[in-house]
Amino acid sequence: MQRDPEALVARAITGDRGAIAKLISMVESGGPDATIAGAALYPHTGRGYTIGLTGAPGAGKSSLTDALVSRIRADGDEVGVLAIDPTSPFSGGAILGDRVRMQDHATDPGVYIRSMATRGHLGGLALATPRAVRVLDAAGKPWIVIETVGVGQVEVEIAGAADTTVVVVNPGWGDGVQANKAGLMEIADLFVVNKADRDGVAETVRDLEMMLDLSAHSDWRPRIIETVATRGDGVAELWDAIKEHRAFQEQNGRLARRREERLREELRSIVVTRLEHEASAACSGERFEALLDAVAARQLDPHTAAAELLRDR
Amino acid sequence: MQRDPEALVARAITGDRGAIAKLISMVESGGPDATIAGAALYPHTGRGYTIGLTGAPGAGKSSLTDALVSRIRADGDEVGVLAIDPTSPFSGGAILGDRVRMQDHATDPGVYIRSMATRGHLGGLALATPRAVRVLDAAGKPWIVIETVGVGQVEVEIAGAADTTVVVVNPGWGDGVQANKAGLMEIADLFVVNKADRDGVAETVRDLEMMLDLSAHSDWRPRIIETVATRGDGVAELWDAIKEHRAFQEQNGRLARRREERLREELRSIVVTRLEHEASAACSGERFEALLDAVAARQLDPHTAAAELLRDR
Numbered sequence: 210m211q212r213d214p215e216a217l218v219a220r221a222i223t224g225d226r227g228a229i230a231k232l233i234s235m236v237e238s239g240g241p242d243a244t245i246a247g248a249a250l251y252p253h254t255g256r257g258y259t260i261g262l263t264g265a266p267g268a269g270k271s272s273l274t275d276a277l278v279s280r281i282r283a284d285g286d287e288v289g290v291l292a293i294d295p296t297s298p299f300s301g302g303a304i305l306g307d308r309v310r311m312q313d314h315a316t317d318p319g320v321y322i323r324s325m326a327t328r329g330h331l332g333g334l335a336l337a338t339p340r341a342v343r344v345l346d347a348a349g350k351p352w353i354v355i356e357t358v359g360v361g362q363v364e365v366e367i368a369g370a371a372d373t374t375v376v377v378v379n380p381g382w383g384d385g386v387q388a389n390k391a392g393l394m395e396i397a398d399l400f401v402v403n404k405a406d407r408d409g410v411a412e413t414v415r416d417l418e419m420m421l422d423l424s425a426h427s428d429w430r431p432r433i434i435e436t437v438a439t440r441g442d443g444v445a446e447l448w449d450a451i452k453e454h455r456a457f458q459e460q461n462g463r464l465a466r467r468r469e470e471r472l473r474e475e476l477r478s479i480v481v482t483r484l485e486h487e488a489s490a491a492c493s494g495e496r497f498e499a500l501l502d503a504v505a506a507r508q509l510d511p512h513t514a515a516a517e518l519l520r521d522r
Numbered sequence: 523m524q525r526d527p528e529a530l531v532a533r534a535i536t537g538d539r540g541a542i543a544k545l546i547s548m549v550e551s552g553g554p555d556a557t558i559a560g561a562a563l564y565p566h567t568g569r570g571y572t573i574g575l576t577g578a579p580g581a582g583k584s585s586l587t588d589a590l591v592s593r594i595r596a597d598g599d600e601v602g603v604l605a606i607d608p609t610s611p612f613s614g615g616a617i618l619g620d621r622v623r624m625q626d627h628a629t630d631p632g633v634y635i636r637s638m639a640t641r642g643h644l645g646g647l648a649l650a651t652p653r654a655v656r657v658l659d660a661a662g663k664p665w666i667v668i669e670t671v672g673v674g675q676v677e678v679e680i681a682g683a684a685d686t687t688v689v690v691v692n693p694g695w696g697d698g699v700q701a702n703k704a705g706l707m708e709i710a711d712l713f714v715v716n717k718a719d720r721d722g723v724a725e726t727v728r729d730l731e732m733m734l735d736l737s738a739h740s741d742w743r744p745r746i747i748e749t750v751a752t753r754g755d756g757v758a759e760l761w762d763a764i765k766e767h768r769a770f771q772e773q774n775g776r777l778a779r780r781r782e783e784r785l786r787e788e789l790r791s792i793v794v795t796r797l798e799h800e801a802s803a804a805c806s807g808e809r810f811e812a813l814l815d816a817v818a819a820r821q822l823d824p825h826t827a828a829a830e831l832l833r834d835r
Contacts, residue, residue: 476805479825481805483832484832491797501786518793519796
């Protein structure tokens with residue numbers, strides 16, 4: 210059975226690419242199979258380290274991910290990439306135009322690349338992404354890069370829910386200020402000033418440093434790395450900074466606390482999403498209309514009607 | 523028993539001011555007594571006609587309400603006034619400074635004035651206001667004016683949930699545009715250009731007319747009335763326009779449909795609020811922390827933990 214979630218998990222943990230692809234589609238769609246798959250995957254997870262990568266469209270995140278993947282592969286480690294696009298109705302990796310660049314790695318069995326798009330259910334990607342990460346984690350990928358296409362609220366939330374979050378900006382007046390406005394200062398563990406062969410690098414670095422001086426960050430002060438991703442410049446330094454941040458967090462128990470905090474938020478989101486679905490279900494259909502008619506006829510007051518609707522669940 | 527909700531309702535429907543005051547405080551606080559009171563009040567409601575009055579702070583809404591109350595009283599009808607202030611932690615009528623103006627009516631037993639403020643619970647006023655309206659409705663007030671202090675989202679929602687909604691603006695460049703931005707064009711059945719002794723009245727009326735030309739309104743085109751509330755100018759015209767709008771709605775069944783639509787929204791809001799409370803309750807306390815620990819220890823995946831939390835309700 211190709212669609213038996215538990216059989217797929219058994220194959221995925223051996224690294225089977227077909228099973229990984231099917232499982233990610235499954236958790237992306239939600240529903241009962243996703244729940245079974247999620248439960249079967251979960252005991253096999255916890256070893257992968259996630260790197261979130263976000264920044265405005267055009268900042269060069271795809272090129273940077275591409276270069277970072279090459280750098281990781283140079284160490285011999287496997288890597289999984291999730292490209293998250295809440296604005297696209299499409300998913301599956303081959304469809305997004307800029308994914309074409311990643312085809313350098315298309316024939317490398319040590320790299321698994323996948324794009325994920327919204328499937329129409331509200332908050333769907335924010336819940337589906339950690340599940341998709343767990344597919345790659347259970348499949349034994351020690352590094353998982355989560356790249357978002359932009360800096361929308363959902364994208365910032367998703368990229369911020371990583372072990373190390375990298376915020377990509379470009380040289381030029383105001384980019385640092387924009388990062389501040391979009392809530393990126395709060396989530397950044399590292400800043401990358403990409404396209405650093407252009408004018409204005411020093412000003413952008415100075416703006417970021419100034420905002421870091423003013424902002425309340427923990428005892429880790431975000432590093433600022435200059436890169437030209439398309440030429441590979443600065444990518445080794447970025448990789449070193451990521452490993453430095455990882456080591457810092459692993460030394461003092463921060464990583465465990467950060468992951469527990471993330472699980473707390475995930476658990477809350479699942480509960481809220483389920484109750485939102487219950488609210489939608491309660492407020493539609495024949496039973497709702499019948500109770501509304503009774504309220505309009507003054508046979509029942511609205512609060513008693515609401516209690517009845519919820520009692521019927 | 524002073525606090526027995528059903529006994530209070532029995533007294534309130536005879537017009538007892540003390541019982542009215544206690545019931546409004548009761549529904550404002552929420553909780554089981556409010557539910558009992560709401561159910562007991564509901565069969566006695568449906569005769570009162572509500573007038574919502576909103577506009578930016580300083581537009582002269584209090585003066586206009588004051589003048590409107592005088593005009594209604596000149597016909598011999600009783601009137602209830604609810605002044606809604608989501609920004610204030612106080613309630614009870616005597617506390618709000620600008621309520622002082624309403625003291626003209628303080629000794630008139632045909633007028634009941636009450637201010638309501640937020641009691642800390644989110645969305646509380648939006649749910650408490652229709653219940654407070656029902657207290658005045660059951661107490662036999664044929665006219666109920668709901669005045670909000672500003673044009674925040676909750677205030678626009680509350681003022682818009684009336685049988686006739688009056689939007690108050692002032693002469694001056696851009697006030698009409700602001701009204702458009704705040705979502706006031708959609709809810710207005712009547713516009714009042716108050717302080718019409720100032721410069722710019724013609725321009726403001728023209729702006730409003732132009733926006734009405736452009737906006738999709740139903741077969742009722744909102745009237746625009748010029749007033750100087752502090753002198754009583756134009757208040758008779760406003761009162762005529764309110765009665766004209768009422769007659770229009772009563773002729774073609776619109777009023778019944780509008781009220782049913784409002785009940786639909788109220789029922790939805792009650793369901794959503796109750797489920798939001800359930801979500802908060804589920805995501806706090808010992809049980810939540812114990813399940814989170816199990817998730818962190820990988821004994822349980824987040825979705826299974828969420829299902830357990832919700833099963834325990």
